[in-house]
Amino acid sequence: MEPIMWLIVLAVLLVIEAITVGLTTIWFAGGALIAAIASGLGAGVLMQWILFLVISLILLIFTRPLAVRYMNKGVPKTNVNSLIGEKAVVIQQINNLEQTGQVRINDIEWMARTSSDEVTIPEQTVVTIEAVQGVKLIVKQEKEGK
Secondary structure, eight states: HHHHHHHHHHHHHHHHHHHHHHHSSSHHHHHHHHHOOOOOOOHHHHHHHHHHHHHHHHHHHHHHHHHHHHHHHTTTGGGGHHHHOOEEEEEEEEEETTTTEEEEEETTEEEEEEETTTTTTTTOEEEEEEEEEEEEEEEOOTTOOO
């Protein structure tokens, strides 16, 4: 293929990426750029396609997770995910084996459990929310002095 064809493919992929902003076609645009350079240097069509595919896959596999993490860095947690790391007060003893336990946070009562069946947390204890599993909060007891 001629370098101009690869540059057209590159432009189309960049336009698609600009429209979708989904970090999907940008990696293939990188592959098209390398293929265009290879074409300009006289590489055969098969080598251009191999470079396009290999470079695109390498960019997709190795740089996409970093880019996604960077793009989501400043995004605030919303809804139930915003509870993780917050403190709550136990209003019913938490005992996984007896399947009991409730906490109150922001004037809302939640079913609560610990990550270990051996841990029991008494009422009026301050806990930290570690995770959310369905309608249950997974909590841990605050250490003394914190």
